[in-house]
Each structure stands twice: as C-alpha cells, then as structure tokens.
Amino acid sequence: MAKRPTNPGKPTIRDIAREAGVSVATVSRVTHDDPRVTVDTKLRVQEAIDRLDYRPSALGRALSYQRTNTLGIVLPGLGGPYFAQLIEGAESVAVARGVVINVLGTHLRPDAVAAVRQLAERTDGLIIAGGTIPDDELARLARTVRVVLVAGEAPGVPWVRTDGRTAAAEITAHLIETHGHRRLRFVGEPTGSPDTTERYAGFRAALAAHGLEEAGEPLRYGLDVPSGAVAARDLDRSGALPDALVCANDELAIGLLATLPGLGHRIPADVAITGFDDTALAELASPRLTTVHQPIVELGARAAAGALDDAAWGEPLADGAAPVNLLATTLVIRESCGCAAEGVAG
C-alpha cells in the first residue's frame, strides 16, 4: 500500500486533524455538527477544513455507516417521458432523505445482470423495472438488498404497478362499444416487457368478451415515437388499415398520429388511435390522444419509499391482498378515438 507521500490530492480527516492540532474524532464531530465541541476548537477545525478544501469521503463513510445513501434505479433504457417521470418520482423521495440516485440503463449493457450486481453493491436499495433482468436474479438480489420491482411482478420480490390488463380492456371496450369498431389491431411487441404483455392480454380479453377476433397480428414495434412513425409507413404501404389501433404506449401512438395524416389517413375518421400512459404529449397532440392515465410519478415515489424504508413494506405474499402496491389508472377520453371535443364517454 502506498505510504501517502505527502498530499496526493484529496486531504483526509487525518490531514485536518494534524493541521488543526486535534484528533480525528474531533474533526468527525465537527463535520457532523456535534454540539459537544467547543466553539473555539470548532472554529480551528473549520478553518483547516476550509483551507484544505476538505470534504469527508463518501466511501469511507459508507463503509463505516454500512449504508451508502444511494438508491439505484434499473431501467431498460433512458429514453422517453415514461422513465423520466419514474425517476422524477423516485428523486422526490430520495431528495427528502438526502439520498442520491444512480440510474442504470440495461439496454445498453451487454451483461445487464453483472451491471446490476455491481450497482447493488453500492446502493441501499434498488428499484428495478419489470423485464430488465430475469426473475431468478431478481429473487437473488432481493435476498441481499432491498429491491422493489416496478411495473412488473416476480415471486418473492415486493412490487408496485398498475393493473394494465384491466385498463387495456377498458380502453378497447370503449372503442368497440362507443364507436362501434370491429376491426382492431394492437401495436407493440407483446413479449417486449411485462407492461406490454399485460396490455396486449387486456386488449384480447376485451375483444373476446365482444365476440371479436384481432384484425391481424400485433404490429410489433418499439415503444418510441420513431417506431410509431415507421409503423405508420408500413401500415400505409400494406394498404389495409383497421378501424382502430390500440397502441402499447403514448409515444408509439403519437408517432402514428403525426405520420398517418401526411400519408392521407385521417384520424379518427379513417382510423382511431389510442395510447397508454397519458404523458404530456397526449394532451398536446392533435387530435388529442385518448389514453389511459397512469400515476407514473407516484409509481416511482412508492418504489423509492419501499426501496429505502427499513419498515417491512409491501410484502404482498404475506397477508394476501396488499392493495397499496396496485395503483389505480383512469381512462382519459379525448378525441383520437372519435369522441367529440369536450365530450366524455365511457
């Protein structure tokens, strides 16, 4: 081990102690605003701290405290408003506790599991989005770190989510019952994420409940706006537009919404479109997007609370129902489904 020649960069607590002519314990007390230090010594120590521009090493503290004051968030990717809002929700509770957040996007990582493990090593808790890492790894992590799964569910791991299946069935039923559509298609990759899987299931359930079949295979595209634009082109080229397109999320829907008109298809006259999430864009698009409102920010906040709290939080398996983890969604009817502006239906 290096013998610390003189001052290779950052001053340590010992440098300050020596400089101020006190013990390291006293320096520690000063950095902690411990009231038991004489105002006099405190001043002397503070002076040394300022002069050497000392700040306690988070690493050393973490090792001693046995906690890092860090919350990790694992998401598939970092793009898009959904994840930004999720992080925002988590930040809000993290800030309140003086905890800093570390975000990891697995899509960019060839070995997601290894990256998550490394992250777990440096955090007090972990928020993990559904579909990012395998269930068994999730369970394994949950044994050594506080883990909360968001938008997903796995055995033995606390979770927070919404009931996407029911919500998707509702919005699909609206299209069928209120607007009389019969030929509907789903847009999104059903096996892509647990969220999408659920929504697709709800879509099919509503169809079945009305004695309908899908008007075709799901249109398998990514969950971003560009994918929606591409889907629009492909759909136009195929020549056969259905009555309505139920999209896996808002961004996809917006991509369609912004591109189809340019190709000669009017919305909702020629084809109705619905989204999912109710992100900022939904309200601003034209026509405004009919979608399902999800409390994304709160999802993030709850997950953070769960991942940070020592209290036994969300042990849904223990006492049967644990409704606090299942947040409510609401159907938001606007105009892209065919309803008139200001009109409300359900």
Place this chain on the structure above:
Amino acid sequence: MAKRPTNPGKPTIRDIAREAGVSVATVSRVTHDDPRVTVDTKLRVQEAIDRLDYRPSALGRALSYQRTNTLGIVLPGLGGPYFAQLIEGAESVAVARGVVINVLGTHLRPDAVAAVRQLAERTDGLIIAGGTIPDDELARLARTVRVVLVAGEAPGVPWVRTDGRTAAAEITAHLIETHGHRRLRFVGEPTGSPDTTERYAGFRAALAAHGLEEAGEPLRYGLDVPSGAVAARDLDRSGALPDALVCANDELAIGLLATLPGLGHRIPADVAITGFDDTALAELASPRLTTVHQPIVELGARAAAGALDDAAWGEPLADGAAPVNLLATTLVIRESCGCAAEGVAG
C-alpha cells in the same frame, strides 16, 4: 461499532476465510485469479464462496484500490433522445473498461451542486453537461476529479463540443439565401443552456450578415416536444407567423411541426421550420426535418474516454489549439425548410 453478531446478511471475506480454513489474503487471491494458489486450496475457497454466495464488496475494494470503477454523468434532465444518445456513447467506452455509469439529472435536484459533489465522491471521473453547474464549481471539481465538460466550455476544464454557433449560422443562411426568407424567429431560451446560447448567437450573426433583423424576440420555450406544441398554439393565437422558425433543437421543431398543420398552417408553405441535432425523429417527421447533424454518440464517447483516461487528455489551454475536442457538424437538408424531396442545397 456493532460487533457483527453472526451473519447479518452479506458474508464478508472473513466469513469465507474461516469457512475454508484459510486466511483472508488467500481468499482475496482467489477472487483475483492469482496463479499462486494451489488448485487444491483454490477449490476449497471457491466452494465456500459459492456456498455462502459471497461477492467482494465494491465499497471495500474501492477504498483499498482508491478507485471506484465508476463514471458519473451529470445532465440537466434525463428526458429526450439527446441525452439518451450521449449516455449511449459514454456507455460504449465504459463497458469496454468494465466501468459502470452513474447518471444524475440536476433539474430535479434543488441543490445540484451538493448532489454533484456527492457523486464526484464515488466516481473516478465525471462527465458534466454544459449549463448544469456554475463554472467556479466546475473548476473546483476539476481539481480533485477528472472532469470533462460536454457541450460547453469553462476555464480550466477539459471539454468536448461542436461548433453550434457556426452551424446555426449556416442553417439560418440557408433559409435566407436559398429560400429568400426575410422574417425569421428563433425558438428556444437563449439563456437556457450554453448550447442554446451559441445557436442563438449563430442565428443572429447570419441575420446580421444579410442585413436582417430578427422578426421578433426569441420564442422562449423548453427543449422538448410538448413545449413545441405549446409554442405552436401560442404562435397561432398571436396571429403573426414569420417566414421561418429556427428551433434550438429537433424536439422543439417536431412539436411545432406536428401541431401547426392542425391549426391551419402548412409547412413549409406557410412557415419553414428547422431543427438542431438530427435525432431519429427528424428523418421520420413529415415533412422531414431540415436540421444540423451532431455526432452526439461520439460526443459522449469522447467525453467518457477523457474522464476515464489517465493520459493527459484534452488540455486545450496548454498548447493552443486542440481540435480533437471540437467535433464537426453537418447541415442536413430535408423538406421542412422548403427544399424539394431528394433536393440538396447549401
């Protein structure tokens, strides 16, 4: 200090040593694939490691190694394709070095400086986006951590960026010279970020070079799609559309592009629109967006390389010119400016 009762969770190197009947040094050697351990003991140790599911604490290692194998990225926010791409670029070099990335969004943090300091404490290097924290704090950080400023410039801090001023002047000149527009307005908050400041300066420079005045104050909106949609509404309500709108980035432009037609304004016939960045959306919008291509992924990669390397990298102040930090942009002419499809002009 707690006396570590028995096994409160994670096993430590000492647990393994005891379990395998060896010293901690030997365990350490095994976890490092040190060839000097008998295959026999190695097996015994490995067995204990597997059985107890032991993995070395990153914290302990970091403290001993004096490096964390972590790269920090500080951005204003996490939304949008620009930052996603920047992170992608940084990830690519981080992955290659077995380094993990920590992302921090300052917009959500009331005390950004404190959060960045805390992050600096846990990383070997920091990539900081221009406009996130004050210059003096930047300089201060640069004294104790490797810092690279991306999309910005500050005294005493290595940086990587593009020449946004020149690029903005070029695209503005195109609008004036090729399309004969005279009444142009800038969309974006000039004081919002160094990037936007530069682009606005370029816009004004081009105007001045052609003896023109701005057709009005900059339209001060955020850099996201929803802001563009709002800008479109406001502009429509004001009744006075200019010949062309030069937007601070693609998202803003896309918001305008997607909303103005619904309000009765044709693009580019009634008003021409240009973006900046050349994100995926630009190619897919209709009309396709004329914009400035920026090598964002490479910007992120270079920044990461700089923040991680020990080699003296980008010391632009030392030897005068350091062109390697100034990446080239290219003008991408599509149709939103008024050019015909497939047409190229400059």
Place this chain on the structure above:
DNA sequence: ATGAAAGCGCTAACAA
C-alpha cells in the same frame, strides 16, 4: 504457497 498485519477514510464506543 500461505499468513500476519498495515492501511484505505471514516465513525463511534469508551476513557480520560
């Protein structure tokens, strides 16, 4: 080939 021990930066129980 293996172990003992010092040290990384900090905290906190215990003494003085």
Place this chain on the structure above:
DNA sequence: TTGTTAGCGCTTTCAT
C-alpha cells in the same frame, strides 16, 4: 470537551 482505538471489507507487502 477531547482523545484513543477498534472496526467497516478489502488489498498487498513482507515474512514464513
């Protein structure tokens, strides 16, 4: 009020 010291988990020299 202040100091001494053991310990957090790990690495690494130096002995053996």
